[in-house]
Amino acid sequence: MLGESIPVGSYAVTFTSRLHEEHVGYAEMVERMDALVAQQPGFLGVHSVRDGLVGITISYWKDEASIAAWRAQAEHLLAQAQGRAQWYVGYTVIVSKVERSYAWPPP
Amino acid sequence: MLGESIPVGSYAVTFTSRLHEEHVGYAEMVERMDALVAQQPGFLGVHSVRDGLVGITISYWKDEASIAAWRAQAEHLLAQAQGRAQWYVGYTVIVSKVERSYAWPPP
Numbered sequence: 368m369l370g371e372s373i374p375v376g377s378y379a380v381t382f383t384s385r386l387h388e389e390h391v392g393y394a395e396m397v398e399r400m401d402a403l404v405a406q407q408p409g410f411l412g413v414h415s416v417r418d419g420l421v422g423i424t425i426s427y428w429k430d431e432a433s434i435a436a437w438r439a440q441a442e443h444l445l446a447q448a449q450g451r452a453q454w455y456v457g458y459t460v461i462v463s464k465v466e467r468s469y470a471w472p473p474p
Numbered sequence: 475m476l477g478e479s480i481p482v483g484s485y486a487v488t489f490t491s492r493l494h495e496e497h498v499g500y501a502e503m504v505e506r507m508d509a510l511v512a513q514q515p516g517f518l519g520v521h522s523v524r525d526g527l528v529g530i531t532i533s534y535w536k537d538e539a540s541i542a543a544w545r546a547q548a549e550h551l552l553a554q555a556q557g558r559a560q561w562y563v564g565y566t567v568i569v570s571k572v573e574r575s576y577a578w579p580p581p
Contacts, residue, residue, distance in 0.1 A: 372566060372568075373566070373568050378573075379486070379488065379568065379570050381486065381488070381521075381532060383521045383532075414488075414490045414530055414566075415530075416523045416524065416525045416528055416529060416530045417523065417525060418523045418524060418525050421523055422523060423521055423522075423523045423530045423532065425488060425490075425530065425532075451578060455578070457577065457578060457579060458577070458578050459479060459480070459521075459575065459576070459577045459578075460575065460576055460577075460578075461479075461480050461486065461572055461574075461575040462572070462573045462574050462575070463486050463570035463571055463572045463573055464570055464571050464573055465568055465569070465570045466485075466569045466570055466571055467568075467569050468566065468567065468568040468569070469566070469567055470564065470565070470566045470567075471558060471562070471564060471565050471566075471567075472564060
């Protein structure tokens with residue numbers, strides 16, 4: 368969804384993370400979560416970039432209830448726990464509300 | 475600032491971009507802008523990741539006035555114009571207000 372603007376009033380969940388050098392199984396988990404999140408009610412889209420061990424993923428959501436439901440999704444909860452136990456050195460989660468957005472070139 | 479939480483009520487400016495294959499001078503501009511932005515009043519920090527031609531940069535700001543001042547900074551204006559003329563296939567800018575933030579492991 369690069370190049371698309373994001374609806375005002377929707378929510379962005381920014382996840383910045385650093386992986387351990389050793390992160391067996393991480394790519395498979397990401398692939399599975401990408402498939403699952405796309406089925407979540409209120410999911411609007413995602414921007415994600417990784418450069419080696421450092422990544423930023425921003426997911427966009429219709430409302431706070433949609434974010435809460437995804438955070439508590441059973442398989443996602445397991446992935447979060449496994450992430451803390453095995454994969455992540457550290458991460459930051461930032462929930463923010465979209466005030467305005469524009470794309471260039473204009474659509 | 476990976477692993478640090480972001481103050482509630484501050485603003486995030488998310489810039490997602492795709493470069494042309496040819497982007498001579500881009501890295502030098504980024505280095506110059508990184509140095510300039512750090513001197514701007516109200517600048518709180520930045521998360522940035524690039525993987526080849528696709529990048530996400532999130533800068534954090536104290537308030538809307540700080541964002542407006544940076545957007546209109548003279549050398550930054552030139553970089554923006556040169557970006558559209560030479561470097562970017564396209565980009566999205568999203569301004570959002572931080573509602574909550576947490577880091578793991580806790581500080």
